[in-house]
């Protein structure tokens with residue numbers, strides 16, 4: 001079997017996250033979920049949430065689904081890198097993504113979400129696509145949608161074709177040759193503790209020379225930006241007039257009028273260049289002439305992260321075979 005579903009940017013201006021329609025239960029309840037290769041819980045806004053924590057999101061009501069079953073005595077609680085979090089109880093039910101159905105998928109129903117989730121009306125929950133070792137359900141941890149689907153897939157892979165300010169796709173079980181050009185460069189994945197961790201072969205700032213120093217980081221569809229070591233980040237912002245690392249804004253900012261260099265990263269012999277226009281994010285406050293950089297330091301995060309900003313200039317194959325690998329191709 002295979003599946004294919006749209007990845008739609010939630011913000012018309014900046015690609016800060018992408019959501020994908022997912023149907024849950026019988027009769028089907030459709031929610032817009034953020035597919036996140038940086039975590040491994042499938043959780044949703046639910047009928048178990050206080051209404052004060054729901055502001056425009058769609059909810060999943062297990063008691064309205066004839067195929068929902070309570071996973072008795074199980075709970076979950078998760079905190080993300082940006083400090084947001086949620087927790088609740090667990091049901092199993094049918095979950096369908098782009099024509100691909102998994103029966104008895106653990107659906108983690110939120111009983112509490114942090115304020116940043118309440119204020120993000122476009123995200124009704126997450127589908128974790130990291131390795132199942134990261135799943136937070138207790139006392140028995142649960143499998144991700146991908147791990148549950150894997151055995152039935154034509155090939156044990158999913159691919160991400162994210163785009164700038166337009167809908168892309170997540171495909172499951174097959175590699176669509178129409179979505180990329182040239183060859184796919186595969187590199188090893190270290191899935192301990194459970195991220196899609198791979199080694200980039202180096203980077204270049206603008207037209208500068210390529211620095212061939214390996215950078216270990218995670219391929220993370222659930223993170224908007226790129227978080228890399230300080231040496232890389234300072235080399236980049238040294239080329240940006242008026243750039244500063246702002247404590248108050250929590251990262252590198254610069255005048256929105258600044259001329260930005262492109263940023264190139266390597267995967268094996270392959271090279272991927274992020275154009276200058278993609279390297280600036282929202283103004284720090286609406287209407288401000290100070291903009292937030294797409295490249296930030298990983299110092300405060302603890303791991304290097306290749307988020308949507310890097311993923312959207314490539315076609316990426318998450319190969320869940322043995323051993324797992326990750327493939328990057330131009331498009």
Ligand SMILES: CSC[C@H](NC(=O)[C@H](Cc1ccccc1)OC(=O)N1CCC(N)CC1)C(=O)N[C@@H](CC1CCCCC1)[C@@H](O)COc1ccncc1
Nearest residue numbers: 016017036038039080081082084120220222223224292301
């Ligand atoms: C440095 S990990 C920060 C990262 N969260 C982001 O990237 C959020 C995404 C977002 C959220 C809500 C609206 C719009 C965008 O966006 C921003 O933080 N920003 C974008 C906008 C920009 N102006 C400021 C910075 C993050 O926790 N991801 C996790 C998934 C994420 C959680 C929040 C909801 C959306 C999905 C996940 O993959 C990585 O989990 C961990 C990473 C490292 N150790 C532990 C966990």
